[in-house]
Amino acid sequence: MESSVVTPPPPAPPESKVPTKAVEGSATWSLVDRLGLAFCWFLGLLFCAIAAAIVIYLLIQGIKFLKLSELTTPAAAGFTEGESGGFSDAFVGTLILGVMGISMALPIGVAIAVWLVEYGRPRALARITEMTIEAIAGIPSIVLALFGTVIFTSTALGFLSRSNEGVVFGRSFFAASSMLALEALPLVVASTREGLNAIPRHVREASYAVGKTKAATTRRILLPTARPQIATGGMLGLGRIIGDTAIIVVLLGATQNFSPVEGAPFPLDYLRGAGTSLTNFVYEASPTGNLNQPQKAYAAAFVLLLMVLALNAATDLVHRRARKVGTWSH
């Protein structure tokens, strides 16, 4: 019950023109700043548009031209598109290179990163290692490929490729994937280092303070914590590996089909032999290449694109799972 003594509240003030929320606007900015902001917006949107255009265009072309049979039939010599087969060898070649390359780059890269972040002594050696990794990251892949031919045509490494009367061919899945791994290595190292550096020092100390060794701490605490960044590094590296062409041309032989080494036991005969990848197939099938079958180039490029998108999705998944575990407040 309301008492009559209480005075009624004053009537609500009329709707005010004054904004109820203060917002910082760019109206007070200088012209240069406003133009700069507009430019940033424009470029950001332009970049999105370009990326979207590429993906959408390739999706449309890919869906139009990709036949599943192309993934299962190897390329063949023929006068018409129907006779020249698909690109199964290139597809499988990319898979082999990816698996071999990343299974070399990932453990080596993680080990280097652990040494740099957790040990890194003597300092000078650590600095040199860092600089070397950065240098490798900057070397064009065609240069790495040339360097690879020097190494893999040496007689001592003849068992990794085909050799004929003492002359080592030097082109094989072993040779190509080794150099591709070297190309992916800096990405794995950088990403893993970032992950390890993000772990606060007191977390390591908490593990040492219950009597754990550095090795146990690294294995059970640090590496699992850095898993999302290690995965990112791996995915970036894998993307680099499946996207490279120069090393394929120089170190894999860039044949249209597998050419296994006769007489070697099963997986080795293919791995020691020459082959091709999707990137090389796309190049050859494009109007500038020897095959000149643009429709198949689109189909192969579409498969490549799907692989890269799948990698991105997988990385995202690892990060999302890591968020469920939480992180330390700083």
Next chain:
Amino acid sequence: MESLAPDTAPSAPPPIRRLDPQDPTPAQEAVPTTATSFVAAKRSIAAPQFSIRRMEVDRVSIHYGAKAAVKGVSLPIRQGEVLALIGPSGCGKTTLLRSLNRLTELTAAARLSGSIRLDDVDIRLIEPTLLRRRVTMVFQQPNPFPMSVFDNIAYVLREQGSRRVRKKALEPQVHSALARAGLFEEVKDNLKHPALKLSGGQQQRLCIARALAAEPEVLLLDEPCSALDPQSTAVIEDLIVRLRDDVAVVIVTHNLQQAYRIADHVAFMYLGDLVEYNSATRLFNSPTQQRTAEYVSGAFG
């Protein structure tokens, strides 16, 4: 919570060597005679029932290069009581604390002279990983490992990086450690809960449980409540006082009220020197040193 009940205590504690059962320094003091300006919440804790000397800091100096962080400090650390190290920032109290389990060796080239003894053995003669299981530590920031509550404790119980001992076999020890840290009732329904999704206070108690799981003789706490809200702080202070019978507790704190509430003995350090070491009631109510009086009354620091 019945974490002090004997049935939740560790089943096989390490053999305790009672060094000096009649330790001549009784922690309980008579009512102070001279009043100072220090005003704090009334101490509600009972006097310790006993005290066993576990660690002995003997004329310890610690240098970082030319800079002396700790200058000739001598202190006893006893089971059965809480020792608080207080003093302004940079006075060397954290350095001293971290040298008790040789954690200083990992981060900086600190030079230590004098000796620190654990049960009469110089800690430089104890293998660091063994020492750090006997003298465990809790840090300022709650830092559970990014795994489940259960795995946080199980990690401590297992041999180094091994996963050999099965979860089932570790259950009793994990439960008892959580119970001793007063966390078991809150987490028992979901021990698979990610530790980093607990509240800050719970995380810090998990860190205490983790430190207790190694069944240490000494527990070091480096400002364990400074990142927590008052309520969580109260829970942890209560816990620390209850732990003092099982382990010797050393706590570094910036919070004078906290030192007064929970500590039995207090060491006041200033610029690397141990200015005064005394029982909490004495040090806060009738300090013998001018510096101490100024510090506890808020004149500086």
